[in-house]
Amino acid sequence: MKLVRIYQCLCDETRLRILNLLAQRPLCVCHIQEVLARSQVQVSQHLSRLKKDGLVEANRHQNWMIYSLPKKVPQALEAHLRCLQDCIQTEPVFKSDLQALKKMKADCDWIDEVVSPKNSTAQV
Amino acid sequence: MKLVRIYQCLCDETRLRILNLLAQRPLCVCHIQEVLARSQVQVSQHLSRLKKDGLVEANRHQNWMIYSLPKKVPQALEAHLRCLQDCIQTEPVFKSDLQALKKMKADCDWIDEVVSPKNSTAQV
DNA sequence: TGACAATATACGTCAAATAGAATATTGGTT
């Protein structure tokens, strides 16, 4: 993957906010939409942009698309995502996004179950 | 400095190539122009873009503007520039730019003298 | 199957970024 592509993905604040959220946990579109207070279309478009370049991956579960950071990414990308994580919390938007996310914890706990079920028969 | 600004600077390949060159040594516009085989205007415009956000600094020496990476940059920027440096050599363009630069070494050695003169009276 | 919920895609529009041409600026030289 070309280096410049990474930066082209990261050069939009909405996408940075999305990645910041996904760095916490897998989420479905509606949760992201709610935290960012952006339209469904906008969130969806940014997500598909990120997916196109492999910065996120998507898995459908029933009606919901669960987006997450891929477990395994190219080395350059991994380095940059780590660097991003190191720097991002110094900015208020990102911090408050995480707080908003925490408040919704109950709403998205089921996702953790789906992604890494403790009991493999316990599917929703 | 806002994080997204950093990425907006880095999301253009020409600018990445410029930064890659400047990571080696201070250079004047005409050298960059030659290595990148881009027009004077284009190089100048990208440089002024980078300067606007503090990714490079400029010092005039006679007819020449000497561009260089600032010694001291904000922490987030520094982290990202380091990350960039770690990753950039895996791509052919950047590697060959450095080789082209080496071939011009003789042409730009005077810059090193100007930037950090061994003998302070030895100005061109 | 019909209706609904969650998400995606298509298309048009507007703003911002890029590149090129022409011109301006700055400093040195004669």
Added chain:
DNA sequence: AACCAATATTCTATTTGACGTATATTGTCA
């Protein structure tokens, strides 16, 4: 002062990106 070399700026055309509206897709459930 006239001229030249190096670089910057302005103006304009073109491209690209973001966003909104409308619509399509996919899966669930009655």
